Every structure is written in structure tokens, then in C-alpha cells.
Amino acid sequence: MCPTLNNIPVGCNALVKKINASGIKKRRLLDLGLVPGTKVEAVGRSPLGDPTAYNIRGAVIALRNEEASMVQVSKLGN
Template identity: 55%
Template sequence: MNINLIPLHQLPVGSFGKVKKLVSEGVARRRMLDLGLIYNTTVESIRKSPAGDPVAYGIRGAVIALRSEEASQILVESIES
């Protein structure tokens, strides 16, 4: 089975993705895990700021804003809503 993974920051607004891998390490990785970004968690790209960065994501019932630099370290599989 071939799964196409994309960085979270490339997920279009209004789309959903499932977390498949965290590329970050150390404190940054721990923060992502603490925010609930664990394997198979569904994430929704909700809204971009007017400047385009950060982006608001729906994660486990909370809305979290992540900058592109952080979101690029999270690989997701795009899923149909």
C-alpha cells in the first residue's frame, strides 16, 4: 500500500489529514506530542492568517495555530472529509 504523505502546512484549508510521522526531535517533538499530534490523529486545516502564516488547525477538539516551520515537521496523509 502506497501512502502519499505531505507536510501539514501543505494541507489545503478545509481539508483533513491523519498524522503519520513527526520529523522533529527534542523539545519541538515533545511539544507536538503534548498538543495531541500523535499517530493517526485527525487534523483539520481551519484557517490561514491574513499573512498566510500561522495556520489554525483543529486537533482533538482544540484549535491550535502553528507556523509553517513547525507544521512542515508533521507528515500527514490527506483524507476525504
């Protein structure tokens, strides 16, 4: 069972493996630069626990849990 982006603790990195979505939802995530092989870092969580901000290819982008859970990743540690 592969972890998804929303399980990555703040401060940790992960490698994108696959996007578990289709159609426009997938395209939007791809557009943000979440293509397989991309290194992503979870940089911060909103005070209420959701959404989470990720550093994706140099830009900090906030994703809600629902979106982040579509992104399959492998953990890289700190």
C-alpha cells in the first residue's frame, strides 16, 4: 500500500508516483507540476489541519486533503 501525499508529515519530502484520478481533476494536478518523479515537500498545514501547503517545483501550493489523497507517492524522509 503506497502512501498518498496527504500522509506526508510536514517537513518531509516525497516522490510522486502516480495520480489516482481521471479527467479534469487529474489534468489540474498535472498542471501544478505533480507529474511522476517530481519531488514534493510538505511545508505547512493550516491551523485547522487542512489544507496543507506543498512545495511543488518551487511554488508553494495549498491542496485540500481530498486532492492530496489522489497523489500516490513514495516517502523520501527529510
